Amino acid sequence: MHRDLNFSNLVMNHLQFNILSLGYSDLDSHWNFKGTCDYFNRLYIVLDGEGMVENEYETIWLQKGYAYLLPEFTPYDLSCDYYLKKIWIGFNMQLIPGQDICHALDKCLFKQFDFEKLELLGQRITSKKVNDLIWCHGTLFEMISELLFEEELLTEDKMKLIIKYRDVYEYITTNNRFDLTLTEISDNTNISVDKLTKEFKRDMGLTLKEYIKQQLLQNIVKDLLLTDQTVGAIAEQYAFKDQFYFSRFFKRQLGVSPMKYRNRYKD
Template identity: 30%
Template sequence: MTSDLISIKILRSILYQDNARWNHPVNYYPYNSIYFIRGGDGHIRVGDTQWDLLPGYAYLIPANTMFSCWCDRFIDKLYVDVNVEILPGYDVFSPLDTPRQIELGLPEIEAILSANDSSSLKSMLYLKGSVTTAISLFLDEGHMVPDREMLQFQDLLLTIEKNLSAKLTVAEIARIHNYNPTVLSRRFKRVFSCSLKQYIERLLLDRIKQELLVTDKSIKEIAAQYQFCDPYYLSNYFKKYVTYSPKQYRKVSRPMGS
């Protein structure tokens, strides 16, 4: 595998400082979040397991992990929301369902926070490099290297990524790549443990969630971008999987120092 298969996209990075008002019982985001802790007495919990957020440490919360977070007195951290795709649309941390912790040291945390606070190209590259280094430290040796069959789907996954919309069908993907739709669906499920239709729907849903959480686009704009016939159809599609309407999801889930 070559490194050009890996795409690291920082969706946003925000320095956050607050007191005990930082208390969010339910968080569930479609992207990975990394906390770089400078100070405070914060905590995160997944199920019955709790992690104390120690100064000088970084914490990874994998995408689609339901967790709670709070502090006793105050929290001082940088949080970075990031996608790390090892194949188009296939996140390297997707098999994980629990946070991970690494020690970086306070001087490195300070340097990362300082880089985030600057608009220079040098600082932007330093921040991305530091996030990339942290990601590598969160991984186990040999973690999630795609096998040969997965790599054979690289062009097909790229087609999905480039054409992702409510109108994209298995039949259209099969036509583009000269497959029989039934044969393609069967082979895809054997390799990825989900049907191609499920994969498209999951990816589309995650992209819509990201639009709702990290942009200020209207529901109408998002519906047009992903080729839903109108905002009402998008809302019905979204509620089928999430329970909330897109507007409600944005209101209750948009991070405020999460």
């Protein structure tokens, strides 16, 4: 019997799982942040103690032996009363550059896992051996897959929309700058500005300008956390007119200055 595997091939051949940052933390009551909102997904794996993540819609207790997936662009208050030992990673999972498949989530996902496996992950994640780290990468991907298993993140119709705007996404990804205009995108994708703005909002649920800003902030955050570039160099790279204007833009979006954001999350 012949089966149509076109959709399967499309997804599995293009799926990218990227770990942007990771850490191993022993926390106490100083871990207390209000309105934390990242431009990447976070996975918390609790090895001991307890903490809490909450917003206006839900309150989730972080418990030993559980993993928690906090989706991108979703604000949470983070707190620990006494003690919390956890592994955390920042990641994205994309089929098309700039389109994270977890973006459709609007809640924290959590699940209990075999604790011996979590302990082994805690031991190997700081290893200097490549084989250990390959195992960690695969284990983290497997855990995220299990957390997402019952969520319908990407229907075939949604995939068709992503393909429809493939050229737009790729142009924005390649030319992601503060001064990027809709006219420039239109000229390089052969879609009129009027058609592009109307259809993109209708199909994707946000304006194209909002999407460009999201991608710009996501790239800036990556550079702050994953490189040692100065704030001034990052501002110049993304075509801000000066460092002051860049810092004001960043603080307006995330509530803290670029340097404070880097100092809070990089280590």
